[in-house]
Amino acid sequence: MTLGARDPGGIAAAPNEPGPASGRGIRVRPTDRRGYETALSILAGLAIVGALYVGREIFIPFVVATLLAFILGPPVRRLRRAGSGRIFSVAIVVAVAVAVVASLGFVVGGQLTALVGQLPDYQRNVQTKLRALKQEGQSDIVTRATNMVETLQAELDGSRDQPKKPAPNVPPTTPPLPVEIHQPPPSSLQLLENFVAPLLRPLGVAALVLVFLIFLLLQREDLRDRLIRIAGSHDIHRTTAALDDAARRVSRYLLVQLFVNAAFGLQIGLGLWLIGIPNPLLWGLAAWVLRFIPVLGPILASLCPIVLGVAVDPGWSMALWTMALFFSVEVVTGNLIEPLLYGHSTGLSPLAYMVAITFWAWLWGPIGLLVATPLTVCLVVLGRHVPQFETIAVLLGNEEVLAPEETFYQRLLAGDAIEAGTQAEAFLTNRTLDAFFADVVLPALALAQNDVDRGSLSPPDQQRLVEHMLSVIDLVSDLAVEESNSPEERAAAPRLEHDVPVLCVPGRGALDMPAAVVVARLLALRDIGTRISSSMSSLATEDLSTVAIACQCFARAPSPAYVRIAHRRLRRGVPPNVPVLLALFGQTSDVERSAESNGAEGVATTLRETVEKLATAVAALRGTNLASRADNAAD
Numbered sequence: 001m002t003l004g005a006r007d008p009g010g011i012a013a014a015p016n017e018p019g020p021a022s023g024r025g026i027r028v029r030p031t032d033r034r035g036y037e038t039a040l041s042i043l044a045g046l047a048i049v050g051a052l053y054v055g056r057e058i059f060i061p062f063v064v065a066t067l068l069a070f071i072l073g074p075p076v077r078r079l080r081r082a083g084s085g086r087i088f089s090v091a092i093v094v095a096v097a098v099a100v101v102a103s104l105g106f107v108v109g110g111q112l113t114a115l116v117g118q119l120p121d122y123q124r125n126v127q128t129k130l131r132a133l134k135q136e137g138q139s140d141i142v143t144r145a146t147n148m149v150e151t152l153q154a155e156l157d158g159s160r161d162q163p164k165k166p167a168p169n170v171p172p173t174t175p176p177l178p179v180e181i182h183q184p185p186p187s188s189l190q191l192l193e194n195f196v197a198p199l200l201r202p203l204g205v206a207a208l209v210l211v212f213l214i215f216l217l218l219q220r221e222d223l224r225d226r227l228i229r230i231a232g233s234h235d236i237h238r239t240t241a242a243l244d245d246a247a248r249r250v251s252r253y254l255l256v257q258l259f260v261n262a263a264f265g266l267q268i269g270l271g272l273w274l275i276g277i278p279n280p281l282l283w284g285l286a287a288w289v290l291r292f293i294p295v296l297g298p299i300l301a302s303l304c305p306i307v308l309g310v311a312v313d314p315g316w317s318m319a320l321w322t323m324a325l326f327f328s329v330e331v332v333t334g335n336l337i338e339p340l341l342y343g344h345s346t347g348l349s350p351l352a353y354m355v356a357i358t359f360w361a362w363l364w365g366p367i368g369l370l371v372a373t374p375l376t377v378c379l380v381v382l383g384r385h386v387p388q389f390e391t392i393a394v395l396l397g398n399e400e401v402l403a404p405e406e407t408f409y410q411r412l413l414a415g416d417a418i419e420a421g422t423q424a425e426a427f428l429t430n431r432t433l434d435a436f437f438a439d440v441v442l443p444a445l446a447l448a449q450n451d452v453d454r455g456s457l458s459p460p461d462q463q464r465l466v467e468h469m470l471s472v473i474d475l476v477s478d479l480a481v482e483e484s485n486s487p488e489e490r491a492a493a494p495r496l497e498h499d500v501p502v503l504c505v506p507g508r509g510a511l512d513m514p515a516a517v518v519v520a521r522l523l524a525l526r527d528i529g530t531r532i533s534s535s536m537s538s539l540a541t542e543d544l545s546t547v548a549i550a551c552q553c554f555a556r557a558p559s560p561a562y563v564r565i566a567h568r569r570l571r572r573g574v575p576p577n578v579p580v581l582l583a584l585f586g587q588t589s590d591v592e593r594s595a596e597s598n599g600a601e602g603v604a605t606t607l608r609e610t611v612e613k614l615a616t617a618v619a620a621l622r623g624t625n626l627a628s629r630a631d632n633a634a635d
Contacts, residue, residue, distance in 0.1 A: 053363055060367050061205055065212030067374050069220075070251045071258060072097060076217055090217045098210070104285060111282035118278060122311035230388070239386075246385045250378050256341050257374070261291040264333050268301070271325040275318055277305050293369045294357055302326040348376060352396040405443035412444070413461075417468040424476045433480040433525070437518045438607040441473065442585050445511050445555035452511065462510045469514045477521040501529040502614055503547045503574070507554035507566055515553040515585060522611045528618050548621050550574050551614060553583040579617065583610040 052059055072093050079089035216223070228239050269284020277283065287301040302323065309318035348356065356376040360368035376396060383393030394401050402410065404427065411420035427436050448465060451457040457465070504520045506512035513534070520530040533542060552570050554563065563584065570580060579601040586605065602617075604610040 049363070056364055058208075060364055060371075061208040062212050063371055063375060064367070065209045065216055067254060067371060067378075068097070068209070068213050069216040070247070070378075071254050072213070072217065073220065073247070073251055074255070076220075086218060090214060094210070094214060094217070108282060108285055111279045115279050115282065122308075125314055126311050128314065227386075243385065246381045249381050250374075253377055254374055257292070260333060260337060260341065261288050263337070264288065264291050264298075264329060267329045268305075268325065271329070272305055272322065275309070275321045275325065276312070277308050277318065277322060278312060289370075292373070294353060294373045296357075296369070298326060298330045348373075348380060348396055349398040352376070352398075356396065403443075405440050405447065408440050409444040409447045412465050412468045412472075415464065415468065417471050420468065421472050421475050424472055425479065428476060428479065433476060434522060434608065434611075436476060437473075437522065441469070441514065441518055442555065442607060444469070445514060446586060448511050449556045452509075459510070466510050466513055470517060473514060473517055473521060477524075480525060501531050501546055501548060502618065503531050503533060503544065503550045503578075505533045505550060505552050505570060506535060507552055508562065512553055512555050515555040515583070516551070518607065519551055519553055519583060519610055519614070522607070523614060523618075526611075526615055528615065544574055544578070547574065547578055549581065549614060549617055550578050551581045551583055551610065553610075554585065556586060581610065581613055581617075583607075585610075 075093045076089045079092065080086060084092070224240075224243060227243055228236060265284040265286075265288030268287040269280045272280035272283050283301070283305045286304070287298070290297040290301040293300065305322045305326075306319050309320075309322045310316070312318060353373075353376075357369065357372045360372035360375065362368070364371070379389070379392050380397050381393075383389035383391065384397070393399075400407075404423070408420055408423055411417075411423065424436060424440070427440060431439075448457060448462070452462065502520075502523055504516040504523075506516045516532055520532050523530050531547065550570065552567065554566075563582065567580070567582060574580065581602040581604060583604050585607065602613055604613055
C-alpha cells in the first residue's frame, strides 16, 4: 500500500485525508467490534446462568408452571371454544389437575407406608441369600461383605445384651442413685409444628407453581403479544404463525410424552403385579415420573423393584423377571411407540441431549433432571422460529446446519477427501450421479469461486481443493459405472466403431477443471467418447483432428466480457468446423445472451441441459457419419 492511499479495509484514514478519525475519536476495527460483541454475549450468558442459579427458588416453580401451561393449554382452549369463559375454563382445568395430583400423592403415601411396614419381613430372605453366596464362594467381595455385616451385627447385639464389667480394684462405694430424665409431653402446638414443618417448603413450592400456572393460562394472549413484540413486530403475520406453531409443537410433544410415560408406568405396574413384586402401583407411578428423566430414568425406576425382588423371593427368578420386564418395555417404548407418535427423536442432537441433562442437573439438582428434556426442547423449538434465539437451535438441534454443498466444500477445504467421498456415497444411496454433480459439486465450486474473488483462497489452496474434488469425482463415477450394469452386461455391450469425441475445456482457471470433468464423466456414462484439456493454452499442442464438438465449461463466469474473451481464445484453438457449446453453470440471462451474440453455437446454464445438448449433437453427428459411410459403401 502506497503512502497516502486509503486503506481498503477502512481501518484508518490516510495521513493527508481529513475525516472524523483525525482528532475526534478512534475508529473501531470490524474485527475488534466482533470481538466486543462476542465478549458481551459470553458475559450475558454467564450472567443469565448466574441469575438462574441464584434465583432458582423462583425460576424452578416458574419453569414447571410454564411446562404445565403447555400441557393444560389445549384443554383450556377447547373449553373456551365450547363457550365457557376464560376464568371458568382455567378454574375447571386447574382444579381437575390439582385433584389428580393430590390423588396420586395420597396413593403414593399409602403405598410407601405399607412398604415400610413390610421391610422387616424380608430380612430373613436377604440373610439366607448372603449366606448362600458365601458358602458357594461365588465372590470374594460378597464373602467379605457378609463377614463384615455379621461381625458388626454380633458386636452390636453383644454390646446391648452384656452388662458392663466393673473396673478391677475399685473400692466399693455407695450405690449410684438412679436418675431418670422425663421430657414433658409435647403440646398440641409442638405436635402440629413437627408435622407441618417438613411440609412447608414443598407446599410453598407447589403453591407458587399453582399461582404461576393460573396466571400463565389467564394471560396467554397478552404473553403472546409481548413475545411478538420482542421477536419483531415488522412482520406480525409471520411471527404470529411461528409462535403458534412453536406452541403447538411443544404442547404436542409434552402431551405425547406425558401419555407415553403413563403407558410405560402402566405396563411396568401390571408386569410387577404379575411377577409378584410388592406395591406394584407405587413402582408404576414411580416409573411414570422417573421416565421424564432422560437416559437415567428407566434405570432409576428399576432399582427398587429389583432389590425388592431379591428380598421377597427365596430364589432369583423375581429379580431376573423384573430386569427383563424393564428392559423389554423400555426397548418397545423407545424404539417403536415414541418414533410412531412424535418422530424418532426429540429434535436434540445426542451430544446436546447429554449436555442439557448435565447442565440442568448441575444448575437445579433433581428438578433439573426432570425438566431438562422438555425445557431444552422448548428452547430449540423457539430458536427455530424466532431469529433472536436461532443460535440455540443451531447448537442444540439435530437438523443439518450446513447444506450438502457447504458440507462437501468444507470437507475439501479441510483436506479430508475420505470424508467427502463418504458423504458422496451417502448422497448416492437416494439420489443419482447427475443430481450429485448438479446439486453438490457445482454449487461447491461456486462457493470456492466466491472465496477466490474475496482473496481468501490462494492458488495453492485452489490446487489442493481441485485435486481432492477430482479424486471424489473419480470415485463416485466408478461407483456409478459399477452399479449401472453387471460385469457380464458391460462386457457384452456393443462398442461403437464410429465414435464422436467431445472436447471438454475448462473456462478460465483451476476451479473450472472439475466442471469440465463432471461433464465428461456424465457423457462417458452415455457411451460418448470425451477428451479433457487441461487448459486453453494447451490446445495449441494437442491433436484436435478427431474432435467433433467442444464444450467450454465455467463453474461460474465472472462477466459477459470475460466469457466473450474466453470464447474467442477457444475459437482460435479448435478447428473452424468444430461447434462450440458454452456451459455457463448458474449464469444469468445477460451472460447467456452475450455468449450467443458472440458466435457460440449453443449455450447451456445447467448440467442437465449441457449433457442433453451434447448428447443430441453427438447423436446427430453419428447419424450423419453412418449415412455418409453407407453412401460410400454403396458407391
